[in-house]
Amino acid sequence: MEPRILDAISAPEDLKVLTYPELSILAQEIREEIVSTCAENGGHIASSLGAVEIVLAAHRVLNCPHDKLVFDVGHQAYAHKLVTGRRSQFPTLRTYGGLSGFTKPEESPYDAHPSGHASDSLSVAAGYAKAAQLNGSNEKVVAVIGDASLSGGMAFEALNYIGQAQLPMVIILNDNMMSISRNVGALMKHLGNMRADNRYRKLRDAAQEELEASGVLGKILLDLGKRAKESAKQFFLASSMIFESLGITCTAPIDGHNIRELEDTLRLVLQTEGPVLVHVVTKKGAGYAPAEQDPERFHGVGPFEVATGAAKPKKPAPPAFTTVFGQALLEEGRADDAVVAITAAMEGGTGLKPFAEQFPERFIDVGIAEENAVGLASGLAFAGKKPVVAIYSTFLQRSFDQIVVDCALSQANVVLAIDRAGLVGEDGATHHGAFDLVYMRTVPHMRVLAPADEADLVNALHTALALPGPVSLRYPRGNGMGVSVPEVPQMLEVGKSRLMREGSDACVLAFGPVAYRAMEAAEMLAEEGIDVRVVDMLWAKPLDKEAVLAAAETGCVITAEEGAMVGGCGEGVIEVLAQHRAQCSVTTLALPDRFVRHGSVPQLLHEVGLDAEGIAESVRNAFLQ
Numbered sequence: 337m338e339p340r341i342l343d344a345i346s347a348p349e350d351l352k353v354l355t356y357p358e359l360s361i362l363a364q365e366i367r368e369e370i371v372s373t374c375a376e377n378g379g380h381i382a383s384s385l386g387a388v389e390i391v392l393a394a395h396r397v398l399n400c401p402h403d404k405l406v407f408d409v410g411h412q413a414y415a416h417k418l419v420t421g422r423r424s425q426f427p428t429l430r431t432y433g434g435l436s437g438f439t440k441p442e443e444s445p446y447d448a449h450p451s452g453h454a455s456d457s458l459s460v461a462a463g464y465a466k467a468a469q470l471n472g473s474n475e476k477v478v479a480v481i482g483d484a485s486l487s488g489g490m491a492f493e494a495l496n497y498i499g500q501a502q503l504p505m506v507i508i509l510n511d512n513m514m515s516i517s518r519n520v521g522a523l524m525k526h527l528g529n530m531r532a533d534n535r536y537r538k539l540r541d542a543a544q545e546e547l548e549a550s551g552v553l554g555k556i557l558l559d560l561g562k563r564a565k566e567s568a569k570q571f572f573l574a575s576s577m578i579f580e581s582l583g584i585t586c587t588a589p590i591d592g593h594n595i596r597e598l599e600d601t602l603r604l605v606l607q608t609e610g611p612v613l614v615h616v617v618t619k620k621g622a623g624y625a626p627a628e629q630d631p632e633r634f635h636g637v638g639p640f641e642v643a644t645g646a647a648k649p650k651k652p653a654p655p656a657f658t659t660v661f662g663q664a665l666l667e668e669g670r671a672d673d674a675v676v677a678i679t680a681a682m683e684g685g686t687g688l689k690p691f692a693e694q695f696p697e698r699f700i701d702v703g704i705a706e707e708n709a710v711g712l713a714s715g716l717a718f719a720g721k722k723p724v725v726a727i728y729s730t731f732l733q734r735s736f737d738q739i740v741v742d743c744a745l746s747q748a749n750v751v752l753a754i755d756r757a758g759l760v761g762e763d764g765a766t767h768h769g770a771f772d773l774v775y776m777r778t779v780p781h782m783r784v785l786a787p788a789d790e791a792d793l794v795n796a797l798h799t800a801l802a803l804p805g806p807v808s809l810r811y812p813r814g815n816g817m818g819v820s821v822p823e824v825p826q827m828l829e830v831g832k833s834r835l836m837r838e839g840s841d842a843c844v845l846a847f848g849p850v851a852y853r854a855m856e857a858a859e860m861l862a863e864e865g866i867d868v869r870v871v872d873m874l875w876a877k878p879l880d881k882e883a884v885l886a887a888a889e890t891g892c893v894i895t896a897e898e899g900a901m902v903g904g905c906g907e908g909v910i911e912v913l914a915q916h917r918a919q920c921s922v923t924t925l926a927l928p929d930r931f932v933r934h935g936s937v938p939q940l941l942h943e944v945g946l947d948a949e950g951i952a953e954s955v956r957n958a959f960l961q
């Protein structure tokens with residue numbers, strides 16, 4: 337194989353000696369590396385392909401890790417990983433024990449923060465910039481944020497602070513007009529107007545001519561001093577009503593795939609005293625035709641064939657919980673026109689597409705704005721609608737206050753459909769749905785359902801919509817159990833569990849699909865002569881106290897949940913047993929009190945002892961004690 341430029345890049349310093357033609361070859365090599373690795377491991381390919389030139393230009397003008405480059409979400413940072421000494425590990429991307437799919441300071445000093453959740457980069461970058469000011473240090477701070485992430489509440493709050501504090505920092509707005517799906521919202525429209533505005537184009541073209549006539553911008557600045565810098569600024573910096581009125585200077589949109597233009601602009605704006613937003617226009621999926629054509633599918637994709645982009649064949653499996661939920665919600669929407677579905681930028685991920693297509697007027701995508709999604713739902717509920725907010729467990733953490741104050745306090749009829757509850761796999765610690773059972777259990781008036789299979793899920797949704805007050809239901813990423821769903825959804829009795837297997841030596845009280853792994857464990861133990869009862873608890877709140885006390889009669893109670901141990905359902909069971917002075921041993925199986933890393937779900941379940949073997953071992957130990 338021909339030697340590649342990429343193989344000679346072990347740190348960002350190595351980029352600084354390259355010519356522009358070499359940089360463009362390097363960008364191509366980086367894209368090939370990203371495509372071939374994601375074809376094997378899956379990953380956030382489209383966003384990362386779109387940001388290659390931004391990463392190269394930023395690393396050429398910055399001196400990282402002294403300077404700080406802060407990525408929002410971090411799903412666009414694969415090129416950053418490749419040029420910061422992680423090329424040889426790159427084939428391990430998103431695999432167990434391998435590189436994370438997001439930036440992670442434990443992994444590299446070049447990673448400024450643990451990313452994964454949207455819209456936090458501006459606050460983190462502002463923190464770095466403020467600290468530099470306080471320390472009297474000269475480090476430069478640059479944040480890279482996508483157009484959709486910029487619409488998140490946290491990013492707006494940060495802009496509000498940055499503009500007021502006039503922090504010297506640069507915000508690279510990577511505007512590709514896409515969220516995971518098409519971007520939505522009024523800010524999106526504003527950015528579109530900025531892109532389309534002729535005034536900007538003229539300013540940009542004039543600036544370019546000026547630069548071409550007098551050499552690259554850096555030379556102007558060096559040779560002609562501050563006066564030239566000011567005049568160049570007039571050419572380069574246009575105004576956006578939103579950003580300018582917040583005190584943040586905004587550049588005219590520039591081509592985010594032109595390294596020289598990016599670099600010149602960054603060099604210029606890094607010398608200004610206050611905050612500057614550099615408006616960069618990119619193409620999501622740039623350089624790989626299947627991703628350019630279908631950026632939504634290639635936002636986060638599983639293994640695929642490089643030549644065609646087609647998904648690699650998978651073993652046949654039952655439909656995903658998400659699909660079952662989406663279909664069930666569609667049926668509920670057909671039966672009752674008060675049902676309104678809300679997503680926070682995850683229309684496809686939460687299975688809401690069928691509902692959105694059938695009932696566009698009753699479907700709301702608020703963008704990356706989980707707090708708004710839940711607040712909006714409470715208003716809809718007060719007005720007599722039946723809102724169902726479908727959000728991933730990890731992102732719903734953002735809405736805890738709205739859940740407590742706007743939903744629970746007023747007992748609003750809001751259904752919180754919590755997708756990706758439990759371990760999600762390759763996205764890792766930032767994305768595991770570890771805490772929803774804990775935080776939902778603590779909220780007064782909240783009813784909490786943890787269906788174990790598809791039938792439970794369909795009935796849980798039906799019940800949640802029928803009950804007064806807020807109800808949450810959680811279900812995991814991945815395929816269902818292959819259980820057929822009821823033709824007509826059934827009302828569940830509040831706080832009533834379902835016996836899955838009788839047994840008298842020990843009893844597993846299971847919350848969610850872990851019940852099926854407990855069943856497997858029980859079958860294994862039956863061969864050893866240990867007779868284990870398994871209960872699908874269904875309700876995490878209110879708990880089925882009768883089932884708990886009946887379990888105590890076996891003398892050996894084991895709880896199992898795919899959620900955090902501390903404050904989890906196991907603790908709820910212990911409370912019931914203690915209140916009734918039950919005489920039995922109790923073992924709680926749950927996610928340990930640490931952040932679980934990334935890897936495949938079976939690998940992670942094995943690591944935390946929540947696969948069938950792990951459960952069998954714990955039950956055996958508890959019984960034999």
Ligand SMILES: Cc1ncc(C[n+]2csc(CCOP(=O)(O)OP(=O)(O)O)c2C)c(N)n1
Pocket residue numbers: 383386409411412452453454455481482483484485486510512514515516620680681682704731734
């Ligand atoms: C709080 C939060 N909500 C939702 C997501 C899921 N998510 C990840 S990337 C993304 C879209 C990001 O779009 P943008 O910022 O424009 O970046 P692009 O992918 O277009 O480069 C979404 C909704 C998330 N990571 N964090």
Ligand SMILES: CC(=O)[C@@H](O)[C@H](O)COP(=O)(O)O
Pocket residue numbers: 380409411452516635636685756760763813
């Ligand atoms: C980066 C991000 O937050 C999302 O793209 C997330 O990875 C989607 O996860 P799913 O693949 O589970 O929909």
Ligand SMILES: [Mg+2]
Pocket residue numbers: 482483484510511512513514515519
């Ligand atoms: Mg975008």
